[in-house]
Amino acid sequence: MTAPERSLRADARRNREAVLDAAAELFAQRGDAVQMDEIAERAGLGVGTLYRHFADKRALLAAIIGRRFEAITDLARAADEAQDPWVAFETLLYGYLESAEADAAFRFALLGPEEPSWNDIAAEKTDFSEITERIVRRAVDAGRLREDFRADDFVLITRGAMANMTGAGAWRRYVTLVLEGIRGPER
Amino acid sequence: MTAPERSLRADARRNREAVLDAAAELFAQRGDAVQMDEIAERAGLGVGTLYRHFADKRALLAAIIGRRFEAITDLARAADEAQDPWVAFETLLYGYLESAEADAAFRFALLGPEEPSWNDIAAEKTDFSEITERIVRRAVDAGRLREDFRADDFVLITRGAMANMTGAGAWRRYVTLVLEGIRGPER
DNA sequence: CTCTAACATGAACATGAACTCCGGTTCCGA
DNA sequence: TCGGAACCGGAGTTCATGTTCATGTTAGAG
Numbered sequence: 348m349t350a351p352e353r354s355l356r357a358d359a360r361r362n363r364e365a366v367l368d369a370a371a372e373l374f375a376q377r378g379d380a381v382q383m384d385e386i387a388e389r390a391g392l393g394v395g396t397l398y399r400h401f402a403d404k405r406a407l408l409a410a411i412i413g414r415r416f417e418a419i420t421d422l423a424r425a426a427d428e429a430q431d432p433w434v435a436f437e438t439l440l441y442g443y444l445e446s447a448e449a450d451a452a453f454r455f456a457l458l459g460p461e462e463p464s465w466n467d468i469a470a471e472k473t474d475f476s477e478i479t480e481r482i483v484r485r486a487v488d489a490g491r492l493r494e495d496f497r498a499d500d501f502v503l504i505t506r507g508a509m510a511n512m513t514g515a516g517a518w519r520r521y522v523t524l525v526l527e528g529i530r531g532p533e534r
Numbered sequence: 535m536t537a538p539e540r541s542l543r544a545d546a547r548r549n550r551e552a553v554l555d556a557a558a559e560l561f562a563q564r565g566d567a568v569q570m571d572e573i574a575e576r577a578g579l580g581v582g583t584l585y586r587h588f589a590d591k592r593a594l595l596a597a598i599i600g601r602r603f604e605a606i607t608d609l610a611r612a613a614d615e616a617q618d619p620w621v622a623f624e625t626l627l628y629g630y631l632e633s634a635e636a637d638a639a640f641r642f643a644l645l646g647p648e649e650p651s652w653n654d655i656a657a658e659k660t661d662f663s664e665i666t667e668r669i670v671r672r673a674v675d676a677g678r679l680r681e682d683f684r685a686d687d688f689v690l691i692t693r694g695a696m697a698n699m700t701g702a703g704a705w706r707r708y709v710t711l712v713l714e715g716i717r718g719p720e721r
Numbered sequence: 722c723t724c725t726a727a728c729a730t731g732a733a734c735a736t737g738a739a740c741t742c743c744g745g746t747t748c749c750g751a
Numbered sequence: 752t753c754g755g756a757a758c759c760g761g762a763g764t765t766c767a768t769g770t771t772c773a774t775g776t777t778a779g780a781g
Contacts, residue, residue, distance in 0.1 A: 542757095543756095543757060543758070545757095545758070545759085546757075546758065546759095549758085549759085571761095574760095574761090579759075579760080580759060580760035580761050581760080581761070582758095582759060582760055582761065583758080583759055583760075586757095586758070586759075
């Protein structure tokens with residue numbers, strides 16, 4: 348769905364990137380609410396060109412979300428490098444949430460009611476989930492996370508934080524509270 | 535905005551109730567997504583009648599939300615009756631969340647991006663906030679909630695839980711985790 | 722340089738949902 | 752019982768947005 352990267356005429360490839368960049372920025376700011384016409388204008392193109400590259404709005408959004416998931420997966424890999432399991436966990440958590448804070452489209456995709464149907468991006472997502480699971484396990488094994496903590500709980504906490512991303516940095520206070528609740532015996 | 539209850543012709547009052555009931559049920563099930571035509575049909579009326587009683591969809595939604603806030607305020611008052619401050623707090627929290635679980639429109643109003651603009655219902659909301667503040671203070675004073683816990687934190691937690699109300703009762707697990715983080719020294 | 726398949730364009734179209742409007746109906750006081 | 756003010760119904764209007772397609776424009780192979 349995302350792309351036939353190769354064998355595009357030079358102008359076509361350039362335009363494709365322009366669309367992706369414009370869409371990423373606008374979606375990040377205002378989520379699903381942006382209109383196709385706006386994206387086209389921002390990219391300096393006609394709407395028709397958008398539809399040459401992406402079947403519909405959903406597909407464009409999916410491409411953007413997929414991109415973000417790749418970025419976040421890199422971020423998770425980096426977090427996993429840390430020796431201290433707790434540092435790894437915190438780095439992952441905050442990295443993830445800071446990305447979400449910067450991208451309304453991403454939040455939209457994860458919080459919205461149709462979240463399940465975003466499995467277009469399953470590939471990117473499962474990579475991320477795998478790494479998350481590993482990091483969580485490390486922290487649990489080291490006694491830094493409560494023994495019954497599971498990767499699913501990471502999703503719960505994360506969703507909760509994203510729901511508190513209106514206006515000021517209230518979500519940081521929220522995370523502070525939650526971290527207290529999920530800590531294990533070792534500190 | 536909500537109502538001139540008195541001096542409505544008998545049929546008008548009856549129809550108004552029918553609209554309110556139909557809207558409450560449909561909004562509770564599917565939130566903002568229901569259409570005015572559906573509500574009219576469910577109430578056994580024409581759309582015109584809806585618009586005779588409510589200026590627009592927003593106003594109708596606001597009326598429903600206001601109703602829910604009244605119910606929840608009663609619930610909070612009841613919780614405040616409990617002698618044990620922790621019991622009062624837990625009763626409030628779970629009562630609130632169970633109401634939210636049963637009403638998608640309510641969640642929509644509180645989670646949506648335009649939450650601030652729902653101040654049409656300020657009256658009902660402030661009553662509730664007052665009681666919440668009292669209950670929180672009691673629990674803090676008794677050492678059952680961490681010393682720095684504020685009523686605002688109740689909102690954070692609550693929003694987080696509502697964001698996890700897709701499908702199964704995942705939000706209960708979530709609350710379990712969070713409660714651990716906000717407890718005070720006394721148990 | 723030429724020719725054509727690939728590409729771009731944006732006005733026009735399709736869709737869907739909120740809202741209006743006026744002819745017809747009903748309530749209710751006298 | 753009767754008059755008319757209040758009320759109802761629902762087809763039609765309006766508006767906002769995603770999507771198409773006939774026409775014009777280029778990249779790039781030969």
